[in-house]
Amino acid sequence: xxxxxxxxxxxxxxxxxxxxxxxxxxxxxxxxxxxxxxxxxxxxxxxxxxxxxxxxxxxxxxxxxxxxxxxxxxxxxxxxxxxxxxxxxxxxxxxxxxxxxxxxxxxxxxxxxxxxxxxxxxxxxxxxxxxxxxxxxxxxxxxxxxxxxxxxxxxxxxxxxxxxxxxxxxxxxxxxxxxxxxxxxxxxxxxxx
Amino acid sequence: xxxxxxxxxxxxxxxxxxxxxxxxxxxxxxxxxxxxxxxxxxxxxxxxxxxxxxxxxxxxxxxxxxxxxxxxxxxxxxxxxxxxxxxxxxxxxxxxxxxxxxxxxxxxxxxxxxxxxxxxxxxxxxxxxxxxxxxxxxxxxxxxxxxxxxxxxxxxxxxxxxxxxxxxxxxxxxxxxxxxxxxxxxx
Numbered sequence: 129x130x131x132x133x134x135x136x137x138x139x140x141x142x143x144x145x146x147x148x149x150x151x152x153x154x155x156x157x158x159x160x161x162x163x164x165x166x167x168x169x170x171x172x173x174x175x176x177x178x179x180x181x182x183x184x185x186x187x188x189x190x191x192x193x194x195x196x197x198x199x200x201x202x203x204x205x206x207x208x209x210x211x212x213x214x215x216x217x218x219x220x221x222x223x224x225x226x227x228x229x230x231x232x233x234x235x236x237x238x239x240x241x242x243x244x245x246x247x248x249x250x251x252x253x254x255x256x257x258x259x260x261x262x263x264x265x266x267x268x269x270x271x272x273x274x275x276x277x278x279x280x281x282x283x284x285x286x287x288x289x290x291x292x293x294x295x296x297x298x299x300x301x302x303x304x305x306x307x308x309x310x311x312x313x314x315x316x317x318x319x320x321x
Numbered sequence: 322x323x324x325x326x327x328x329x330x331x332x333x334x335x336x337x338x339x340x341x342x343x344x345x346x347x348x349x350x351x352x353x354x355x356x357x358x359x360x361x362x363x364x365x366x367x368x369x370x371x372x373x374x375x376x377x378x379x380x381x382x383x384x385x386x387x388x389x390x391x392x393x394x395x396x397x398x399x400x401x402x403x404x405x406x407x408x409x410x411x412x413x414x415x416x417x418x419x420x421x422x423x424x425x426x427x428x429x430x431x432x433x434x435x436x437x438x439x440x441x442x443x444x445x446x447x448x449x450x451x452x453x454x455x456x457x458x459x460x461x462x463x464x465x466x467x468x469x470x471x472x473x474x475x476x477x478x479x480x481x482x483x484x485x486x487x488x489x490x491x492x493x494x495x496x497x498x499x500x501x502x503x504x505x506x507x508x
Contacts, residue, residue, distance in 0.1 A: 140488045144469075171502045175495045178444045179463045187345035188359045192334035195363045199333065199370035 131158060135165045139172050322382045326373045337366045340383070343465060344390050350460045351394040352401075353449040361397065365390045387467065387475045391457055398453050440501065447497040455490035462487050 135158045141147045142155055159166045188194070238244060324332035345362045349355050368389050369376075376385055451459060461467045461475060469487075473480045 140484075140491060171499060172491070172495050174502055175444070175498050176463055176491065178440055179448065179459075179494065180466075182350070182441055182445060182464065184342060184346045185349035185355055185358055187341045187362050191341045191345075191359060191363060191366075192337035194359075195337045195366040195370075196330055196334050198363055199367045202367050202371050 132162060132165050135159065135162070136168060139169055142169075143173065143176060322373075322376055322378075322385075325370070326376060326378075333366075333370055336369070336382075340386055341366075343383075344386060347387065347390050347460060347465055348394055348397075350448060350464055351391075351453075351457055352397060353445075361393060362390075365393055368393070381471070383467075384471050384474050387461065387465070387471075388477075391461070391475050394457065395453065443498060443501050444494070447494050450497065451490050451493050455486050455493065458483055458486040459490035459494070463491070 135155055138147060138151060138155050142152070147155065159169060322332075322336065325336055341362055344365050345358045348361045348365075349358045352358075352361070365386065369386060372389075376382070448456060448459065458472055458476065461472045462469070467475070469480055469483055472478075472487075473483045476483065478486075
């Protein structure tokens with residue numbers, strides 16, 4: 129930082145009379161020898177002098193009386209929102225924690241019952257992931273791969289006729305071209321309507 | 322203020338009378354709005370009355386009232402910005418031109434008077450264009466003459482931040498006014 133930058137950084141403190149004696153002497157000697165900084169400081173000082181001498185805005189002469197009337201009204205008007213009586217915060221926190229503990233105490237043993245375990249196990253088995261499995265080949269030495277298919281693997285571009293009878297659907301076999309590799313056979317299809 | 326806290330209404334009106342000029346001036350300089358100054362100053366004193374029991378005895382009343390006024394001015398700026406009701410520079414010029422004759426020096430020539438008016442007008446407009454956070458600190462320091470420590474208390478900021486904001490605001494003002502000041506320096 130050169131001397132002029134250093135001097136200009138001190139303008140504000142110098143104006144506010146917040147410089148040390150050493151800073152004051154240094155700045156004044158710099159201003160005496162540097163016309164650029166002197167001009168800058170003069171502009172700075174004139175700006176602040178003008179700011180300080182700006183005319184003041186008048187307020188109404190009857191403002192005290194008006195303010196008193198408004199203040200009385202403000203004090204007299206109750207809040208439109210009902211405010212609950214202040215209660216210490218720790219009561220709410222303790223009550224919430226106690227409720228959570230009771231809830232967990234009831235829920236944890238219930239989760240361990242056989243009926244719940246059965247429901248959970250059933251839910252897990254309902255949506256089967258596509259899986260490939262090796263099955264015994266008709267031709268010795270060649271294994272066959274079968275896959276359980278999800279709907280998205282079937283090509284729906286060809287019309288396929290389904291009979292919406294669960295029994296018939298179970299016995300029938302839908303013939304739709306799938307995107308499976310050759311030799312892989314679909315075993316199960318999940319069809320969404 | 323102690324008497325106001327004890328519901329002494331006469332003390333309250335006396336307090337308003339004593340501070341209405343400084344509160345009104347602060348609001349009008351920060352908001353660049355004279356039309357609503359009375360209403361906004363009134364609102365400041367209503368808050369003083371409503372919250373009179375929160376006032377800490379022994380602390381400076383001017384700091385407390387300026388804190389309320391500064392917060393109200395900041396809220397008002399935000400409300401106006403939300404409503405896209407930007408500050409009118411013309412309004413400030415009008416304020417200045419209306420009140421200038423009161424302060425005119427009777428010994429100055431017509432030309433000098435015009436020059437002073439022009440400079441004051443430009444300074445007023447320049448203040449109105451300084452960003453809000455710098456403007457508040459600048460008005461409190463260079464127009465209301467508060468000490469840095471008091472401004473820090475009013476704005477709820479550390480002293481270093483207040484000094485830096487005031488320095489930046491002064492720099493912005495000087496840059497905006499430089500062309501005019503140069504012209505005036507020329508013979």
